Amino acid sequence: MAELFERITEYLSYPFVIYALIVGALVALCSSLLGVTLVLKRFSFIGDGLSHVAFGAMAVASVLNIKNEMPVVLAFTIISAILLLRTGQRARTKGDASVAMISVGALALGYLILNIFSSSGNLSGDVCTTLFGSTSILTLTDTEVWLSCILALLVVGIFVFFYNKIFSVTFDETFARATGTKAGIYNLIIATVVAVVIVLAMNLVGSLLISALIVFPALSAARVFKSFKAVTVCSVILSVSCALAGMLTSILTGWPVGSTIVAVDIVFYGIFTIAGFMGRLSAK
Amino acid sequence: MALLTCTDLSLGYEGRIIVQGLCFEVNSGDYLSIVGENGSGKSTLMRTVLGLQPPLSGKIETRDGLKLTEIGYLPQQTAVQKDFPASVTEVVMSGFCGRAGLRPFYNAAEKAEAASNLEKLGISNLAKRCYRELSGGQQQRVLLARALCATKKMILLDEPVSGLDPLVTNEMYEIIKDLNTHSEITVIMVSHDIDAAVKYSSHILHVGRDCFFGTRDEYLGSDRFALFGKGGSDNG
Numbered sequence: 106m107a108e109l110f111e112r113i114t115e116y117l118s119y120p121f122v123i124y125a126l127i128v129g130a131l132v133a134l135c136s137s138l139l140g141v142t143l144v145l146k147r148f149s150f151i152g153d154g155l156s157h158v159a160f161g162a163m164a165v166a167s168v169l170n171i172k173n174e175m176p177v178v179l180a181f182t183i184i185s186a187i188l189l190l191r192t193g194q195r196a197r198t199k200g201d202a203s204v205a206m207i208s209v210g211a212l213a214l215g216y217l218i219l220n221i222f223s224s225s226g227n228l229s230g231d232v233c234t235t236l237f238g239s240t241s242i243l244t245l246t247d248t249e250v251w252l253s254c255i256l257a258l259l260v261v262g263i264f265v266f267f268y269n270k271i272f273s274v275t276f277d278e279t280f281a282r283a284t285g286t287k288a289g290i291y292n293l294i295i296a297t298v299v300a301v302v303i304v305l306a307m308n309l310v311g312s313l314l315i316s317a318l319i320v321f322p323a324l325s326a327a328r329v330f331k332s333f334k335a336v337t338v339c340s341v342i343l344s345v346s347c348a349l350a351g352m353l354t355s356i357l358t359g360w361p362v363g364s365t366i367v368a369v370d371i372v373f374y375g376i377f378t379i380a381g382f383m384g385r386l387s388a389k
Numbered sequence: 390m391a392l393l394t395c396t397d398l399s400l401g402y403e404g405r406i407i408v409q410g411l412c413f414e415v416n417s418g419d420y421l422s423i424v425g426e427n428g429s430g431k432s433t434l435m436r437t438v439l440g441l442q443p444p445l446s447g448k449i450e451t452r453d454g455l456k457l458t459e460i461g462y463l464p465q466q467t468a469v470q471k472d473f474p475a476s477v478t479e480v481v482m483s484g485f486c487g488r489a490g491l492r493p494f495y496n497a498a499e500k501a502e503a504a505s506n507l508e509k510l511g512i513s514n515l516a517k518r519c520y521r522e523l524s525g526g527q528q529q530r531v532l533l534a535r536a537l538c539a540t541k542k543m544i545l546l547d548e549p550v551s552g553l554d555p556l557v558t559n560e561m562y563e564i565i566k567d568l569n570t571h572s573e574i575t576v577i578m579v580s581h582d583i584d585a586a587v588k589y590s591s592h593i594l595h596v597g598r599d600c601f602f603g604t605r606d607e608y609l610g611s612d613r614f615a616l617f618g619k620g621g622s623d624n625g
């Protein structure tokens with residue numbers, strides 16, 4: 106035990122480990138903020154679709170040899186988010202199909218482009234990294250750290266400022282529209298923020314696992330808590346703790362960081378489900 | 390001038406006409422009941438008045454001063470998410486969302502108003518409860534409280550008593566009547582309960598193949614009431 110503790114403190118003395126933990130915590134925070142809204146607005150499928158789009162954009166950026174790919178991927182994902190939202194709104198039932206088309210299409214094309222044009226010697230390694238997250242996030246550049254911090258601040262700021270609107274539009278969009286809330290604009294804001302969160306989270310857990318980061322903490326919290334505020338606060342705390350625990354475990358064991366974090370999230374989902382069940386039993 | 394005037398209104402979806410030639414006006418302090426058979430377009434009329442869908446033709450005019458942010462609305466079926474974790478207070482407070490505009494947080498006056506609306510509807514004791522765990526009737530009252538928060542002038546209710554037991558139904562009608570007389574809120578209500586419509590309202594709009602609009606007394610004398618009203622009360 107003491108030995109373990111020593112190793113952790115040793116790791117923590119490296120600045121790049123600290124950076125990784127900070128970025129990881131911020132990503133977890135941002136992704137969990139919107140979880141409840143996304144799950145309940147049936148937007149989680151958009152989140153899933155967008156992550157595949159982000160993969161495609163990443164592939165194109167890396168083939169074009171763009172040094173700083175994050176802004177490119179970000180712009181591309183935001184535009185797709187807005188487009189997806191538009192098509193989803195115009196035809197409710199066709200929404201899912203168009204998301205599936207775009208997301209799978211982007212995934213396939215991205216892989217194809219990488220295969221044809223990439224000069225990298227370790228192609229399957231690269232792809233695996235983009236899909237499941239880097240085996241370690243200890244290689245973040247300074248720019249990436251700063252960009253992550255700024256984007257995270259932006260996401261939190263937008264969420265806090267529009268908290269009541271987001272609640273209202275998520276809870277009952279018809280009523281919100283009928284009483285003069287511009288629901289369209291807030292849907293747009295939500296979609297944009299999701300795009301930002303997805304690009305942020307790609308570094309950490311990879312594009313296939315982002316949905317897990319968004320969905321699990323919110324669903325866990327909703328098992329136990331009964332008000333929107335409590336669920337939001339709880340899912341943020343849960344998500345950040347799971348991310349930190351997952352990252353430390355991954356650093357110590359060498360397990361892939363994305364999967365480890367999601368595994369911790371799943372464990373806590375189980376715990377919260379049982380807790381919620383017990384709570385309801387004892388209430389009776 | 391009337392608070393709300395509709396002239397030669399045609400309603401429908403994607404070019405398919407459901408009701409046409411609708412003319413009516415609502416003055417401040419009126420209690421208008423909208424009656425008609427299932428599928429005759431009552432809810433569609435509500436949605437059109439609220440600007441949720443465009444009219445196929447015709448005009449809806451509101452007196453300047455009555456903005457969308459000043460109308461309260463209780464939908465027939467709330468597309469509320471089944472698993473949404475929200476407390477009653479949070480739901481009721483969301484009624485202020487439109488009125489608050491860009492202001493990010495609700496102020497103390499609004500909090501007090503929400504509390505007094507809960508009080509008015511006799512559900513102060515539910516304030517901390519989880520909305521999704523309430524009974525249908527309790528949920529209905531919460532949504533009415535939310536609608537009240539959204540307005541001081543006019544409230545649109547689409548079958549507010551569907552699914553409520555007779556006792557609570559009567560209570561609900563009394564509450565609405567009380568809002569109309571004491572809080573001076575103009576009420577537009579869709580209802581299948583002709584007896585109650587006749588008992589409480591000042592004006593009646595019958596939506597159907599040919600529409601009727603007039604005061605309660607005019608409606609009682611019309612042959613429309615003889616047909617629809619009698620049939621309705623026989624069944625219920």
Ligand SMILES: Nc1ncnc2c1ncn2[C@@H]1O[C@H](COP(=O)(O)OP(=O)(O)OP(=O)(O)O)[C@@H](O)[C@H]1O
Nearest residue numbers: 402403407425426427428429430431432433434465
């Ligand atoms: N979204 C929609 N798209 C197309 N047609 C619709 C839509 N909603 C309703 N309709 C049709 O419009 C007509 C009027 O519907 P509406 O809901 O206004 O009736 P209603 O008078 O409120 O009936 P009820 O008493 O059952 O509530 C119906 O024939 C219905 O099939």
Ligand SMILES: [Mg+2]
Nearest residue numbers: 431432465547
């Ligand atoms: Mg209806």
